Structures are given as structure tokens and as C-alpha cells.
Amino acid sequence: MIELDNVGYSYGGGELLGDVSVQLAPGSFHFLTGPSGAGKTTLLKLCYGALQPTAGQVRVFDQDMRKLDRDQMALMRRRIGVVHQDCRFLDHLPLSENIALPLLVSGKDLNGEEENLRELMKWVGLAPRADAVPQELSGGERQRAALARAVIMSPDVVIADEPTGNVDWEMSQRLLQLLVELNRMGKTVLIASHDLALIRAAKSQVQARVLRISNRRLQLAGADL
Amino acid sequence: MSAGTIRSLLMGDKQADRVVPPTGFTARLTLFVSGAMAFLAVFALALSLASGRLADRWADELARSATLRINAPADQMADQTMMALTILRQTPGVAEARALTAEEQTALLSPWFGPNLPIDTLPVPQLIEVTETGEGYDQAGLRLRLSAEVPGAVLDDHTRWREPLVAAANSLRRLALVSILLIGGATAAMITLAANAALAANAQVIEVLRLVGAKDRFIAGAFVRRFTLRALLGASVGVVLGMGGVLLLPEASQEGGFLTGLGFRGAAWLLPLAVPIMGAAVAFAATWAAAHRTLKELT
Ligand SMILES: Nc1ncnc2c1ncn2[C@@H]1O[C@H](COP(=O)(O)OP(=O)(O)O)[C@@H](O)[C@H]1O
Numbered sequence: 001m002i003e004l005d006n007v008g009y010s011y012g013g014g015e016l017l018g019d020v021s022v023q024l025a026p027g028s029f030h031f032l033t034g035p036s037g038a039g040k041t042t043l044l045k046l047c048y049g050a051l052q053p054t055a056g057q058v059r060v061f062d063q064d065m066r067k068l069d070r071d072q073m074a075l076m077r078r079r080i081g082v083v084h085q086d087c088r089f090l091d092h093l094p095l096s097e098n099i100a101l102p103l104l105v106s107g108k109d110l111n112g113e114e115e116n117l118r119e120l121m122k123w124v125g126l127a128p129r130a131d132a133v134p135q136e137l138s139g140g141e142r143q144r145a146a147l148a149r150a151v152i153m154s155p156d157v158v159i160a161d162e163p164t165g166n167v168d169w170e171m172s173q174r175l176l177q178l179l180v181e182l183n184r185m186g187k188t189v190l191i192a193s194h195d196l197a198l199i200r201a202a203k204s205q206v207q208a209r210v211l212r213i214s215n216r217r218l219q220l221a222g223a224d225l
Numbered sequence: 226m227s228a229g230t231i232r233s234l235l236m237g238d239k240q241a242d243r244v245v246p247p248t249g250f251t252a253r254l255t256l257f258v259s260g261a262m263a264f265l266a267v268f269a270l271a272l273s274l275a276s277g278r279l280a281d282r283w284a285d286e287l288a289r290s291a292t293l294r295i296n297a298p299a300d301q302m303a304d305q306t307m308m309a310l311t312i313l314r315q316t317p318g319v320a321e322a323r324a325l326t327a328e329e330q331t332a333l334l335s336p337w338f339g340p341n342l343p344i345d346t347l348p349v350p351q352l353i354e355v356t357e358t359g360e361g362y363d364q365a366g367l368r369l370r371l372s373a374e375v376p377g378a379v380l381d382d383h384t385r386w387r388e389p390l391v392a393a394a395n396s397l398r399r400l401a402l403v404s405i406l407l408i409g410g411a412t413a414a415m416i417t418l419a420a421n422a423a424l425a426a427n428a429q430v431i432e433v434l435r436l437v438g439a440k441d442r443f444i445a446g447a448f449v450r451r452f453t454l455r456a457l458l459g460a461s462v463g464v465v466l467g468m469g470g471v472l473l474l475p476e477a478s479q480e481g482g483f484l485t486g487l488g489f490r491g492a493a494w495l496l497p498l499a500v501p502i503m504g505a506a507v508a509f510a511a512t513w514a515a516a517h518r519t520l521k522e523l524t
């Protein structure tokens with residue numbers, strides 16, 4: 001699905017990431033961990049094309065990311081659902097329209113998808129909040145809404161950046177549950193998190209591999225977690 | 226850009242337009258600017274059409290005619306007039322020569338002396354209207370013959386005062402056309418500024434749209450539609466007001482000279498209706514270019 005081949009990245013200062021090689025196979029479940037500032041968000045951005053690597057090659061759905069033109073990049077983003085670290089909503093639109101936004105921008109018939117949208121909002125437990133604007137939501141509600149938006153196009157890959165960042169333990173368990181369910185439906189899942197308790201909890205439910213960034217390199221963490 | 230691209234940019238739907246939050250300030254700015262510019266464009270258009278008409282008329286009518294003026298003592302007037310008419314009718318290139326009647330001369334003079342003055346008692350020269358054929362006549366030859374046989378005759382072929390008038394009307398027309406171009410350019414510049422302001426104010430929105438897989442066309446379309454419609458609306462109001470203003474200008478009249486008759490004539494009334502369409506086209510192009518400059522900088 002997504003392959004990184006000797007990828008390096010630097011924001012202009014020193015090298016932030018180097019020699020990163022990893023393959024996300026279809027249906028796999030990966031955690032990406034590492035201390036704050038290690039470059040987790042940066043690595044995820046490289047995976048969905050928000051950043052281009054300064055060295056090496058990123059391949060998404062067997063295409064070299066660098067060779068995609070702007071429209072192809074947009075089409076690729078529709079196949080990768082992303083939960084951003086800060087969620088990113090359109091603050092003037094109600095929640096239901098924010099969640100349906102990927103359908104709208106890809107020209108889908110919104111009336112035909114209404115049932116789908118209702119189901120999805122029920123699944124993340126936000127059906128009663130459909131008409132709220134994003135500012136009125138709690139941290140957990142925002143994260144679940146972002147997850148709903150990420151999966152509404154039924155993407156092949158779901159990437160979540162600290163999806164449990166600002167929520168309590170119970171809520172993070174619920175979010176994890178949703179991500180595990182998505183993986184069971186066959187989606188490739190990649191989650192950045194520094195929450196080791198969450199990762200341990202996940203390992204009991206799903207075969208998850210843990211990637212760790214340390215000293216600018218990406219390593220596969222062993223069973224020592 | 227293909228016709229299909231333009232169509233899909235302009236169509237879109239209500240829902241797609243909602244992704245960009247309504248911005249009161251740039252909206253009002255665009256409406257006002259396109260309205261004011263359209264208003265000015267109507268006047269520039271009226272001026273250019275009227276000065277064009279004027280130049281054509283002067284060049285045409287005056288070129289084909291001349292006036293012969295006969296100053297003679299009252300007792301010789303009739304003889305000299307007869308003589309002059311005979312000579313003129315023999316001259317090749319003169320289509321028609323006609324002595325003005327007393328009533329016609331009175332009509333010509335009464336604006337200057339008032340209706341009550343007994344003109345027939347004054348030593349008024351006799352005027353003969355000369356109309357040329359297409360080829361024209363030999364002026365020098367005619368003058369020579371007249372001076373020999375009709376001593377009181379003075380030939381005025383109008384060229385002396387026609388040329389500067391035609392030149393003035395023509396440069397007036399050029400100025401009006403340049404004004405229309407400048408109005409178009411200024412509109413494009415203003416709308417580019419407004420569009421850039423709207424794009425900058427909505428940088429977050431654009432980024433989110435891009436992240437969830439919107440193509441450039443979708444994002445640009447939301448802005449392009451908005452500015453095109455605003456320009457169309459503003460310019461329509463401006464044109465209606467401008468045409469109202471032109472309607473209130475005085476009718477063309479003999480007394481008013483060239484300052485009247487500035488309005489539109491007949492089918493030319495349809496021309497200002499093109500102004501909103503041009504304004505919308507300018508807004509479309511300006512917003513499209515501005516949106517593309519902004520989007521290129523995003524991944
Ligand atoms: N746009 C940027 N420009 C420059 N430096 C950045 C930018 N984004 C992140 N960084 C820096 O890169 C490093 C890694 O950031 P990030 O990938 O967000 O880490 P993490 O998600 O692991 O906390 C940090 O030191 C951060 O300051």
C-alpha cells in the first residue's frame with residue numbers, strides 16, 4: 001500500500017529523518033511511536049503526500065508520489081483517510097457537513113449517501129451532535145468526528161496522528177476500538193501515538209506492529225513493549 | 226482552459242459554495258467596484274459612440290457640400306446670383322446648386338438676431354448651397370472663374386473648419402476607448418486584490434479541502450463562482466444606473482450643437498448590456514488566476 005524507501009526528510013535545518021524504509025502491507029496494523037518532536041507527524045505527512053521527501057522515494061498504491069500531478073494527488077488523498085493531529089474542520093459548517101466533506105469535494109451524490117452518513121455518525125456515537133459546529137465539540141467528539149470524516153470515502157488506508165491525544169482513557173479505548181474494527185474490515189491502519197498503554201491495549205486485540213523513531217531512524221520495536 | 230472547464234467552474238452547486246465561509250467585506254467591495262466601473266464604462270461607451278457618430282457625420286456631410294456667399298449691392302444681387310448658379314451648373318463635379326430662399330435664410334439667422342428683426346430689410350448676402358458629386362470639382366478653377374464673372378462671390382468649401390472638428394471628434398473617440406480599456410484593467414486589478422484577500426483569509430479552509438482530496442478545480446471554482454456572480458450583479462446595477470443617466474442627457478438638437486446627442490441610438494442601446502458580461506468575464510479570469518497562484522503553493 002505505502003512503501004518508504006530510504007526516505008530522508010529535513011525542514012531546512014539538520015536532518016530530521018534519515019534512511020527510513022518501511023512497507024505497510026494491505027490489512028496491516030502499525031503503530032508509530034517515539035518521543036514528542038521525534039518526527040512522527042512528519043513521517044505521516046510523507047505517507048499521504050503533504051510533504052515530499054528530501055531523500056529517497058515514497059510509493060503509494062504502487063505509484064511514485066513525486067510523479068503524481070496535483071489532480072492525481074487529490075485522487076490519492078481520497079483513498080487515504082487521515083485523522084490530523086489537530087483535526088482540521090471547517091468551523092463554519094455543522095458537524096454532519098464536515099464529516100461529509102470528502103464526499104462533497106469528490107463530487108459524490110450527497111443524497112444517495114445520506115444513509116451511509118447517518119450510519120457512520122451512529123458508529124462514532126455522534127448522531128445527536130450532527131448539527132453542532134466544531135467549536136462546540138469536546139476533544140473526544142472532535143477526534144471521533146475526524147475519524148468519521150477520514151473513513152467516509154471507505155479508504156484503503158487510515159492514518160491517524162495522535163488520535164487519543166486530548167482524551168481520557170475511556171475515550172481513547174473507544175477510539176482504539178473503532179480503529180481495530182476498521183482494520184478487521186480490511187483497512188490498512190497506521191497510528192502515531194506516544195501512549196504506550198494504548199499500544200499495549202491494542203496488542204491484545206489485533207496483530208499490531210510497532211515502529212519507533214529514535215535518533216532519526218525508524219526501528220521495528222520488539223516484543224519488549 | 227476548455228469550454229467544459231469554464232462550464233463546470235461556473236455551475237457547481239449550492240452545497241459546494243458553502244465550503245467557503247461568506248465574507249461580507251470582500252463581497253461588498255467587489256459589488257461596489259464592479260458597479261462603479263460598469264457605470265463609468267456606460268458613459269465611456271456613450272461618449273465613444275457619440276463622438277464616432279459626430280466624426281462620421283462631419284466628415285461625410287461637410288465633405289460633400291460647400292457654400293457660395295454673394296455680397297453685392299441690392300440691385301445686382303439677383304443678376305449675380307443667376308450668373309453664379311449658371312456657372313456652378315456648368316462646372317463638372319457639382320451635383321446640385323441651389324439658392325436658399327428668403328425664408329430659409331431668415332430661419333438660419335433668426336437664432337442670432339431674434340425672430341422679430343426684419344431681416345429682409347438688411348443687406349444680407351445670398352447663400353447658394355453646393356452639393357458635390359463623388360468625384361468633386363476643381364476648386365481652384367471654379368474660384369478663378371467666379372472671381373472673373375461674379376465679383377461678389379466667396380466660395381467656402383468647409384474644409385477649413387471641418388478638419389479640426391473631425392480630428393477632435395476622433396481623438397475624443399480614442400480617449401473613450403482607452404477609458405474603457407482602463408476601466409477593464411482597473412476592474413481586473415481590484416478584483417484580483419479582493420480575490421487574493423479572500424484566498425488569504427480562507428487559507429485554512431483551502432488547506433482542509435486539499436487534505437480531504439479536493440482538486441484545484443473544486444477549490445478555485447468555489448471562489449471563481451462567487452466573484453463572477455458578484456461582478457455580474459454589481460455591474461448589472463451599475464449599467465442600469467448608467468443607462469438611466471444617459472437617458473436623462475438632453476436629446477440631440479440643432480441648438481445644442483455637438484454637446485447633445487451623447488446618448489445611444491437605436492440598437493446601440495443593447496451595447497451597454499455587454500458590460501456586465503465583460504465584467505463577469507474579467508472577474509472570472511482574475512479570480513481564476515489568483516486562485517491558481519495560491520493553490521500552486523500548497524501540496
Ligand atoms: N513546518 C515545519 N517547519 C520547520 N520545522 C518543523 C515543522 N514542522 C515540524 N517541525 C519540527 O520537526 C520536528 C518534528 O516534528 P513532528 O513531526 O511534528 O514531531 P512529532 O509529531 O513526533 O511530535 C520538531 O522539532 C518540529 O519542531
Ligand SMILES: [Mg+2]
Pocket residue numbers: 040041042085161162
Ligand atoms: Mg505530532
